[in-house]
Amino acid sequence: MTGISQRDTMGGLAKGLSVIETFTAERPRQSIAEVSAASGLDRATARRCLLTLTHLGYADYDGKFFTLTPRVLRLGTACLAAMPLPHMVQPWLDRLSEELGESSSVSILDEDEIVYVARAAQRKVMSIALMPGSRLPAYCTSMGRVLLAALPEPEAMRRLLLKPLAARTELTRTDPEEVMAEVRATRARAYAVIDQEVELGLRSIAVPLLTARGGTVAALNLGLPVHAGDVETMVSRYLPALTRVQGEIRKILR
Amino acid sequence: MTGISQRDTMGGLAKGLSVIETFTAERPRQSIAEVSAASGLDRATARRCLLTLTHLGYADYDGKFFTLTPRVLRLGTACLAAMPLPHMVQPWLDRLSEELGESSSVSILDEDEIVYVARAAQRKVMSIALMPGSRLPAYCTSMGRVLLAALPEPEAMRRLLLKPLAARTELTRTDPEEVMAEVRATRARAYAVIDQEVELGLRSIAVPLLTARGGTVAALNLGLPVHAGDVETMVSRYLPALTRVQGEIRKILR
DNA sequence: CATGATTTGTGCGATATCTCAACAAAAATT
């Protein structure tokens, strides 16, 4: 695999994608100058990107501010639709959630974040709505620990160090070394448990989804409210169902 | 608002986005030649786009086939996160679904498709999992009818004629004129009912979400299994709750 | 309302990228 040479790149595409990514919940409406500042592009370039996006229907322009249109969602859904994994696991998630009366999800790792790719929501325990495409940091989630455990340690550590670890609750572990120790423990016992490190009142238990050859391709989890019992009870009561689904999915993966 | 002149466009961006959109559930792994054929781009250009996407982390390359990576989802979620509407309506959806024990959703229109932007899933009645970003055709959905009814008729008709109307079930109306008549009726009574036109066993009722000034910005619906009663019962039982939420949201919109 | 500050739009030379064609490697076919 040779490196990417200058002749094989398309600057315009890279710039345009970075422009799309400057739109966030905090800045849903942006002027040319704002996009230019946020993306580091020249104003003239940012303007060309925005006008092109508008022309293609990916953005709207009211003469002053640009906003993204739902057409942009086609890009993401193209990606989700193109993944075989979500379709394969959805029936299992539905059955699992139905049976246990709790929400289950499957996620994969993108740098230092987990990305939900399939979910069967059963009842509302989390304050924010999770859905395919949603992201949470890996360091404080059960699926994140499972997915980090599948990486070589230096690589897992690199990802833990990308951003400072925020204390989302008073129980959140924020020391990378401490999290790394949990990741090691997760690797040893082949499942991860999170006790209110993402949000108070919410626990979660996760196992890796493996191919027949043993490679981790995703993580499967179950979210549980604290009143479902203490951590040991939770593991003894719910882990068997997770490992059973893990085994079934392993048979049909790759 | 001046027209887009040749000097204000960025071809590379347009090409790259069209390359991303060539990836679908049917073609999740594509070679350079396949992408070239699907996008209409020259092989050399398609190759440059794909290599650039790979270099940026939006695609993977195994030497023969390209696949999209979860990073692409950032583009779509950037868009969803940038929309104020989903955050505003989510609590209402949660309450509504909890109260009635059925799934409710909010969607907006993108050409001839509705795009789910928020959803509170309560139980499983549809065969496919719907989530924010999911798309369904407008012509055979209650929210689609509501959203089409808010457009000038010629524009609504244009969208109905973009693709042939598929008979998803034996109850699906596939004649554009007939659908247009339903759209007119929807406009007159200010809500829409769909009886198993998307999927057998599934009915749905929708109302528009309006701003204080009366403009339709989205649609709100409730999905109901057929065993919830006949259509009249369904309307008398569930429409009041929908119009109540519609009124509450109208107060806080724009 | 004048003035300064900020933002947006545009012309231009320098540079990157596109198109098109040719060619070599790989795959499919005979």
Place this chain on the structure above:
DNA sequence: AATTTTTGTTGAGATATCGCACAAATCATG
């Protein structure tokens, strides 16, 4: 195995785009 077809890669001239600098427009303020 030879031939045909498809595919990936490369080069060169033509074209589009970049980034800068400046003009026009808009906004903020006394």
